[in-house]
Amino acid sequence: MKKFFTKKLNVLWISLVCAALWGSAFPVIKISYEKLSIAQEDIFSKIYFAGIRFFIASLLVFLAARLLFRMPLKIRRDQVKFIVLLGLLQTSLQYFFFYIGIANTSGIKSAILQSGSTFFVVVAAHFIYRDDKMDMRKVVSLILGFGGIVLINIGKGFDLHFKLLGEGFLIGTALVSAFATFFVKGISKKINPVILTGGQMFAGSLFLLAVGKIGMGARMLAFDKVSLGLLLYASFLSATAFLLWYTLLKYNRAGELSIYRLFIPVFGALFSVLFIEGEVLTGKLLGGLALVVAGMIVLNLKRENGHFEQQP
Numbered sequence: 001m002k003k004f005f006t007k008k009l010n011v012l013w014i015s016l017v018c019a020a021l022w023g024s025a026f027p028v029i030k031i032s033y034e035k036l037s038i039a040q041e042d043i044f045s046k047i048y049f050a051g052i053r054f055f056i057a058s059l060l061v062f063l064a065a066r067l068l069f070r071m072p073l074k075i076r077r078d079q080v081k082f083i084v085l086l087g088l089l090q091t092s093l094q095y096f097f098f099y100i101g102i103a104n105t106s107g108i109k110s111a112i113l114q115s116g117s118t119f120f121v122v123v124a125a126h127f128i129y130r131d132d133k134m135d136m137r138k139v140v141s142l143i144l145g146f147g148g149i150v151l152i153n154i155g156k157g158f159d160l161h162f163k164l165l166g167e168g169f170l171i172g173t174a175l176v177s178a179f180a181t182f183f184v185k186g187i188s189k190k191i192n193p194v195i196l197t198g199g200q201m202f203a204g205s206l207f208l209l210a211v212g213k214i215g216m217g218a219r220m221l222a223f224d225k226v227s228l229g230l231l232l233y234a235s236f237l238s239a240t241a242f243l244l245w246y247t248l249l250k251y252n253r254a255g256e257l258s259i260y261r262l263f264i265p266v267f268g269a270l271f272s273v274l275f276i277e278g279e280v281l282t283g284k285l286l287g288g289l290a291l292v293v294a295g296m297i298v299l300n301l302k303r304e305n306g307h308f309e310q311q312p
Helices: 002-006 008-035 043-067 077-103 107-114 116-128 136-153 164-187 193-216 225-251 254-275 283-299
Strands: 301-304 307-310
Touching: 002 008, 002 225, 008 043, 008 225, 008 254, 043 077, 043 193, 043 225, 077 107, 077 164, 077 193, 107 116, 107 136, 107 164, 116 136, 116 164, 116 254, 136 254, 136 283, 164 225, 164 254, 193 225, 225 254, 254 283, 283 301
Parallel strands: none
Antiparallel strands: 301 307
16 A cells, blocks of 8 residues: 555656546536525535535545445544544634635635645645755745646736635635644554544534534525535545545655645636636636646656656
């Protein structure tokens, strides 16, 4: 397992699969809101929808663990507190901040601030881990990656205004995500990533369901075949992406791995072009994609004797 998840090529394609899955959530959730008639300002219905999504995702992980991997679903008593804490961080707090923040922030600032967790992880990893130091390779990768995200989102409403419930909450999302990354890195050595993934999503979903339902009151979400199918896909992508990502984090450097997350908004934009009416493929999108890809190429090079050479 360790050999497979530390091989450079495998890390690359698995990271891209995770980014593509998370990126596909952008159009899926947007279309889901339309089908369920959830208004832009209806934050509690969005939180409730997220709670249902992650609750189902946790069940999918446990079913896969039992039926596909033949794993015993045993959680030791000393592991429960770590799983619950991760659920509150990775699922509850992160998505609570996210849904409120994104509803009160323009498109370009949302994309930039959501990607801030990558910056926080890379910088913090420099001081936390001896083998995950900042170098010119990572700096150039970050510059190119963020440049691509900015290019894709130019024209979506950038200003210098700051609102606690907007930009403030998105910064909170990025900080919580970064902290959760290091937390997972530490506890995944003691807890199987499959149990960790399913457990944290189950624990975190309960908070989202409770907060969302309290805010919604007597209102209900009316699902049809299309919206139910989208919900199941959103649950599947979360279960699959988090399971793969936690396994990668167990065996690889957090700072270097997190840079691949810059692909998430790029995939989000590409999938939106494919599935959302009115979204079109533009030169900005292609240029942004090229910059992010260039950043990942630089990331996968190392400097030896004054020259960049491909890592094995």
